[in-house]
Amino acid sequence: MSDSPSPSGTPGHPVLSSTPLVVAIDGPSGSGKSSTSRGVAARLGLAYLDTGAMYRAATWLAVHEGVDLADVDAVADLVARAQLVLELAPEHHSVTIDGHDVTTAIRDPDVSAAVSAVATNLAVRADLVARQKQVIAEATGGIVAEGRDITTVVAPEAPVRVLLVADASARVARRHAELGEHVDAEAVHDQVVRRDRDDSTVAAFHDAAPGVTVLDSTELTLEQVVDAICALVPAAYDPAVAR
Numbered sequence: 001m002s003d004s005p006s007p008s009g010t011p012g013h014p015v016l017s018s019t020p021l022v023v024a025i026d027g028p029s030g031s032g033k034s035s036t037s038r039g040v041a042a043r044l045g046l047a048y049l050d051t052g053a054m055y056r057a058a059t060w061l062a063v064h065e066g067v068d069l070a071d072v073d074a075v076a077d078l079v080a081r082a083q084l085v086l087e088l089a090p091e092h093h094s095v096t097i098d099g100h101d102v103t104t105a106i107r108d109p110d111v112s113a114a115v116s117a118v119a120t121n122l123a124v125r126a127d128l129v130a131r132q133k134q135v136i137a138e139a140t141g142g143i144v145a146e147g148r149d150i151t152t153v154v155a156p157e158a159p160v161r162v163l164l165v166a167d168a169s170a171r172v173a174r175r176h177a178e179l180g181e182h183v184d185a186e187a188v189h190d191q192v193v194r195r196d197r198d199d200s201t202v203a204a205f206h207d208a209a210p211g212v213t214v215l216d217s218t219e220l221t222l223e224q225v226v227d228a229i230c231a232l233v234p235a236a237y238d239p240a241v242a243r
């Protein structure tokens with residue numbers, strides 16, 4: 001790892017950063033964002049923010065309250081009033097909305113099938129992006145945040161920004177293995193390919209913005225992906241250097 005440039009650091013003796021480390025990770029469904037981000041956060045002792053869980057929780061609430069997802073104003077109003085609490089520890093991540101613990105429920109296939117309708121609601125996006133920025137700003141010990149627009153909109157100034165990609169066939173196969181072989185191929189295809197197509201109308205996660213490192217996980221193990229992302233952390237932030 002090379003020394004990071006710093007105003008007064010000398011080569012070999014970087015000045016340690018006084019700002020908390022932010023690692024931003026985007027990518028399509030099944031590219032490995034959640035598992036990789038948890039691994040990076042655990043290894044570097046950082047908090048972990050799953051922004052997809054916020055869109056999923058908003059979707060769960062709208063369905064629970066019987067709000068028509070096509071009614072963009074009603075959904076936006078509901079979400080604006082919702083109290084959304086995320087546990088940021090990578091080992092025990094939990095999500096609560098308006099007092100309901102939805103950690104497990106937001107992974108239901110019904111939520112996965114419906115979430116793009118909420119994620120493409122621009123008023124909901126503005127609300128959740130503002131909350132995500134606040135969570136990151138308050139993470140004094142540093143944070144890994146992952147989603148679709150973290151490298152471009154939520155944390156474009158993050159010192160580590162990664163677009164995690166993988167071949168569509170690998171992503172579908174991973175999701176199928178995760179959901180179980182009893183889930184039919186059409187449902188898995190819907191969760192990965194159709195959802196990415198809908199989601200990409202409001203967030204650019206297929207092409208890397210300038211300065212964003214593209215990492216292809218198709219042929220890599222989870223550990224290799226975690227290694228590759230940790231290797232991108234400037235020395236001024238590296239806990240191994242800071243010690």
Ligand SMILES: Nc1ncnc2c1ncn2[C@@H]1O[C@H](COP(=O)(O)OP(=O)(O)O)[C@@H](O)[C@H]1O
Nearest residue numbers: 029030031032033034035174178217220221222
């Ligand atoms: N590099 C990898 N190699 C093999 N399987 C992986 C890899 N990364 C993630 N997975 C698996 O693929 C599935 C989807 O990963 P996940 O982290 O949920 O992706 P995303 O958050 O991008 O949708 C999970 O079951 C996960 O364990």
Ligand SMILES: Nc1ccn([C@H]2C[C@H](O)[C@@H](COP(=O)(O)OP(=O)(O)O)O2)c(=O)n1
Nearest residue numbers: 029030051052053055115119147148149199
């Ligand atoms: N920053 C984000 C995060 C997620 N989303 C949308 C896109 C997805 O359809 C849903 C759920 O995201 P999630 O990361 O949980 O989805 P996957 O685990 O990758 O399948 O939210 C978004 O639009 N912007």
